[in-house]
Amino acid sequence: MSNDAIPARSDILVIGGGVMGTSIAYFLTTMTDRSVTLLEKSQLASGSTGDSSAILRHHYGEETIYTEMAWWSHQFYERFSEELDAGLSYQNAPLVRFADAAGDSGAYARAGYEALHDREIPVSEYTGGDIASQYPMFEVADRYDLAVSDDAAAFSDGTDAALGFARGARENGARIITGVEVQSLEADDGQITGVETDQGTIDCETVIVAAGPWTPKLAETVGIEVPIETVREQVVLLDPPAYYTDAYPSPTPTTSFPGGEWYIRSDFGDGILVATHRYTDQADPDDYDNTPDEETILELVDELGEHVPDLRDAGIKGQYCGIYSVTPDHDFVIDQAGPAGCYLCCGFSGHGFKHGPAVGKITADLVLEGDTDLVDLEYFALERFEEHPEGNGAPLDNI
Numbered sequence: 128m129s130n131d132a133i134p135a136r137s138d139i140l141v142i143g144g145g146v147m148g149t150s151i152a153y154f155l156t157t158m159t160d161r162s163v164t165l166l167e168k169s170q171l172a173s174g175s176t177g178d179s180s181a182i183l184r185h186h187y188g189e190e191t192i193y194t195e196m197a198w199w200s201h202q203f204y205e206r207f208s209e210e211l212d213a214g215l216s217y218q219n220a221p222l223v224r225f226a227d228a229a230g231d232s233g234a235y236a237r238a239g240y241e242a243l244h245d246r247e248i249p250v251s252e253y254t255g256g257d258i259a260s261q262y263p264m265f266e267v268a269d270r271y272d273l274a275v276s277d278d279a280a281a282f283s284d285g286t287d288a289a290l291g292f293a294r295g296a297r298e299n300g301a302r303i304i305t306g307v308e309v310q311s312l313e314a315d316d317g318q319i320t321g322v323e324t325d326q327g328t329i330d331c332e333t334v335i336v337a338a339g340p341w342t343p344k345l346a347e348t349v350g351i352e353v354p355i356e357t358v359r360e361q362v363v364l365l366d367p368p369a370y371y372t373d374a375y376p377s378p379t380p381t382t383s384f385p386g387g388e389w390y391i392r393s394d395f396g397d398g399i400l401v402a403t404h405r406y407t408d409q410a411d412p413d414d415y416d417n418t419p420d421e422e423t424i425l426e427l428v429d430e431l432g433e434h435v436p437d438l439r440d441a442g443i444k445g446q447y448c449g450i451y452s453v454t455p456d457h458d459f460v461i462d463q464a465g466p467a468g469c470y471l472c473c474g475f476s477g478h479g480f481k482h483g484p485a486v487g488k489i490t491a492d493l494v495l496e497g498d499t500d501l502v503d504l505e506y507f508a509l510e511r512f513e514e515h516p517e518g519n520g521a522p523l524d525n526i
């Protein structure tokens with residue numbers, strides 16, 4: 128995408144060209160004539176978005192706020208190409224939760240089943256012998272007695288989404304500028320006045336920081352503390368043996384096994400993606416090892432062989448790492464904070480992609496109208512951490 132010229136001022140500045148910044152810019156331009164400029168320090172989708180597994184699921188146990196945002200967003204992604212005149216890779220692949228019906232995993236799986244069923248989102252439940260026949264590729268018959276399938280789940284592509292949103296925003300009049308790094312937010316008398324970039328100052332009254340793992344660093348420049356840890360997750364792309372693709376229907380359902388710290392997802396083509404989901408490997412987003420550790424690859428291959436025996440001999444055809452921006456409760460931050468005109472949109476804790484469209488609309492509503500009809504914004508308020516450092520409480524499963 129070509130670059131727009133840097134303006135001396137813009138009514139609204141969005142910092143960050145990931146799925147969130149581009150979605151926010153797009154929705155803003157559908158709602159206001161005020162000038163909107165998006166600044167990205169590198170390339171669009173060069174942060175977490177470009178590394179995303181981009182799973183779209185709706186099963187969130189009892190956290191129905193996410194079920195509803197994910198469903199709203201998924202419906203937007205389905206009409207993405209039409210609405211934005213841009214391509215979006217997309218593949219339906221049900222997401223299954225295997226569970227012990229009498230245990231915590233069973234309660235979680237059932238709560239999600241009810242949430243989907245109540246909202247008429249396609250969902251199925253399998254018990255006993257039906258589990259093994261429904262999921263012949265997984266070694267699950269002796270381990271789990273309940274499986275809940277989020278039948279409408281899918282996966283997509285982060286780069287396609289960010290590029291499409293950016294294109295839509297630009298069509299509607301936004302400036303999209305890459306290769307410009309914001310160094311600080313500027314405020315005077317409690318009001319945002321602009322940003323300092325590596326190529327000069329841009330004046331504005333409203334700035335939205337959607338800079339992924341880099342958000343805390345920028346927020347600090349106007350005295351806002353955001354409790355986000357940045358952690359590295361590791362991704363391995365497998366080439367399944369021919370007997371696997373011959374034997375099982377494609378796509379392999381997406382799943383992460385109870386207690387496991389990894390997940391498996393089909394890939395475009397015949398590939399299979401496996402990735403860690405550990406939240407423990409703290410890493411600097413500006414300086415981290417992009418190659419999975421040998422030890423982790425061996426662990427993943429081992430776990431995979433135990434749960435999907437016919438993938439034991441799969442070849443490795445690719446690998447990389449990406450960064451999650453993790454809040455203490457794994458819930459998002461979408462809020463006005465610090466000086467008037469300063470908004471934060473961050474902390475997506477490894478599950479933001481599927482909510483990208485809803486987060487863009489919610490943030491545009493917040494900025495332009497002060498509130499939104501889509502969710503109760505208190506859930507995403509930064510101040511939830513002031514009295515209770517754990518925020519909304521113990522994080523749940525988040526793929």
Ligand SMILES: Cc1cc2nc3c(=O)[nH]c(=O)nc-3n(C[C@H](O)[C@H](O)[C@H](O)COP(=O)(O)OP(=O)(O)OC[C@H]3O[C@@H](n4cnc5c(N)ncnc54)[C@H](O)[C@@H]3O)c2cc1C
Nearest residue numbers: 143145147168174175176179180182309339449479480481
């Ligand atoms: C390996 C991996 C797998 C994932 N899988 C899933 C999944 O299956 N489903 C799901 O829903 N979510 C998933 N996620 C999470 C999801 O990808 C993220 O929540 C989402 O991409 C966050 O988008 P963002 O726009 O907030 O951040 P980012 O994509 O990180 O974008 C922030 C942008 O801001 C720019 N920036 C930073 N600082 C500045 C500055 N000072 N000036 C200008 N620009 C700046 C950066 O260069 C970057 O492009 C996954 C994430 C990873 C890493």
